[in-house]
Amino acid sequence: MTKLTCEKCDGKCCKYVAIEIDTPESLKDFDDIRWYVAHKNINVYVDDDYQWHVEFLTPCEHLGEDNLCQIYETRPKICREYNQDECPFHNVYEEKFTFRNIEDVDKYIREVFKKGKHVIKDEIED
Ligand code: SF4
Ligand code: SF4
Numbered sequence: 001m002t003k004l005t006c007e008k009c010d011g012k013c014c015k016y017v018a019i020e021i022d023t024p025e026s027l028k029d030f031d032d033i034r035w036y037v038a039h040k041n042i043n044v045y046v047d048d049d050y051q052w053h054v055e056f057l058t059p060c061e062h063l064g065e066d067n068l069c070q071i072y073e074t075r076p077k078i079c080r081e082y083n084q085d086e087c088p089f090h091n092v093y094e095e096k097f098t099f100r101n102i103e104d105v106d107k108y109i110r111e112v113f114k115k116g117k118h119v120i121k122d123e124i125e126d
Contacts (some may be wrong), residue, residue, distance in 0.1 A: 009089040011067040013082060015059040021052045023120050030113065034105045046096040050121040
């Protein structure tokens with residue numbers, strides 16, 4: 001397989017942190033999502049496997065102005081094990097849903113959750 005190059009990229013993969021979260025199942029859970037996205041630079045998204053994530057749009061302190069890692073030799077394991085198949089520069093991802101603010105969550109509650117169209121990840125894995 002051809003090794004992908006980072007040459008033309010501005011270090012996209014070093015500019016966010018995404019953490020998996022449980023699928024919200026109640027209005028109380030959705031209210032927590034409303035709270036996350038009420039904060040600046042915080043999104044919640046659902047990937048194409050129906051896994052929910054909270055995403056912090058913030059660059060790593062060790063990304064240099066040249067967009068290269070300044071601590072390459074001692075970078076964390078998660079950076080060493082980064083799979084280029086997940087690279088957001090060379091791949092186009094189609095998220096199922098992205099919530100950037102409280103209005104996005106309220107719309108989802110109205111148009112998806114309350115209409116019974118909400119998908120729980122465990123249900124589709126069975
Ligand atoms: S997003 Fe992809 S191309 Fe850009 S620095 Fe990261 S691995 Fe390289
Ligand atoms: S430690 Fe280096 S490779 Fe890891 S996120 Fe920061 S700049 Fe990127």
